[in-house]
Amino acid sequence: MPRRDRRRGKNDDMGESSWMDTYADTITLLLTFFILLYSMSAVDSQKLKQLSEALQKSLKGSTAVTKVMDINDIKVDIDKAKKDVKEVKDDLEKKVNNAIQNNNLNNVIKVRQEDRGIILQLDETILFDSGREELKPTSIQALDTITTLVNGMDNDILVEGHTDNVPIHNSRFASNWDLSTARAVSVVSYFVEKKGIKPTRFAVKGYGEFKPLVDNSTPENRAINRRVDILIVDQKDDQSQQNKQTQNTKNQSK
Structure with a gap:
């Protein structure tokens, strides 16, 4: 127990x-x-x-507390910025149209607005003989009017050459690309060499037949597509392009 x-x-x-x-x-x-x-x-x-x-x-940032913006405030700021850009473009287009009207060039220079800026369109018949890149005397009044406009602003200028889709047959040019580029260069050369505008403001492109305004199904439409477009580049696109060039330069130097 x-x-x-x-x-x-x-x-x-x-x-x-x-x-x-x-x-x-x-x-x-x-x-x-x-x-x-x-x-x-x-x-x-x-x-x-x-x-x-x-x-x-x-x-490596700031110690300050950042204020978070309300999404509606951001939307208002974006809408205001878009409105400001539109107003600037509208004012520029009005200025261009007034200059064209004052010089009786309504039938010579056509104006249209795009996202990238204001385009002044000049038909081939005013600028060049068929298949040639030398400027004709009939082009001078229009180009001088554009010179006055360009001198009154800081925007960069892009000159674009265009043709129809009919292949070129002469010993001077191997393709419509060559012809369209040569014509754009002739216009820029006039602005730089004859009028003394800074060459750093210009760029040149030749599109050949690959950016038509209308289809090339009729002689009238092909005449519309044979043109030179002078683009007054929107200044926000100017800054964007400068930033890209700066970044490319930095990348190349690494």
């Missing part, structure tokens, strides 16, 4: 110890949980400042 009593007493001690261990572990976990909750809810301004400074050092 005494032996059985001693065995039972030992088991009772083990059971009591195991229960106390479990209880202690539970209390410890609960205490840790509540401490964690408190630390998450109570924001220490000093700790926040230290965290901001640490992020600033790692990201």
Whole structure:
């Protein structure tokens, strides 16, 4: 009997110890949980400042808290910027049309507005003889009027040559690309060499027959497509192009 009593007493001690261990572990976990909750809810301004400074050092940015703009404010700013750009283009187009009307060139220079800027369109018959790139005397009044406009603004100018889809057959040009490019160069040369406009403001493109205004199904339509477009480049596109050139220069220097 005494032996059985001693065995039972030992088991009772083990059971009591195991229960106390479990209880202690539970209390410890609960205490840790509540401490964690408190630390998450109570924001220490000093700790926040230290965290901001640490992020600033790692990201090399500002420690200031940036104000987050409301999406409606951003939309308003974008709409206002678009409106401002449209007003500038409209004013420029009005100025161009007034100059054309004052010089009785309505039937010689056609004006249209695109996203990239204002285009002055001159037909082949005013500028060149068929298959040639030399400027005709009939082109001078129109080009001089455009010179006055260009001198009164800071925009860059892109001169684009275009032809119809009839292949060229002469010893001077191997293709319509060559002809359209040569004609654009002739126009730019007049502005630079005869009128003294800075050459850095100009660019030249020759599209051949590949950018027609209308289909080439009739002689009248082909005449429309044989043209030189003088693009007054929108100034935001000027800046975009300058940024691209700067980035390309940096990439090449690496």
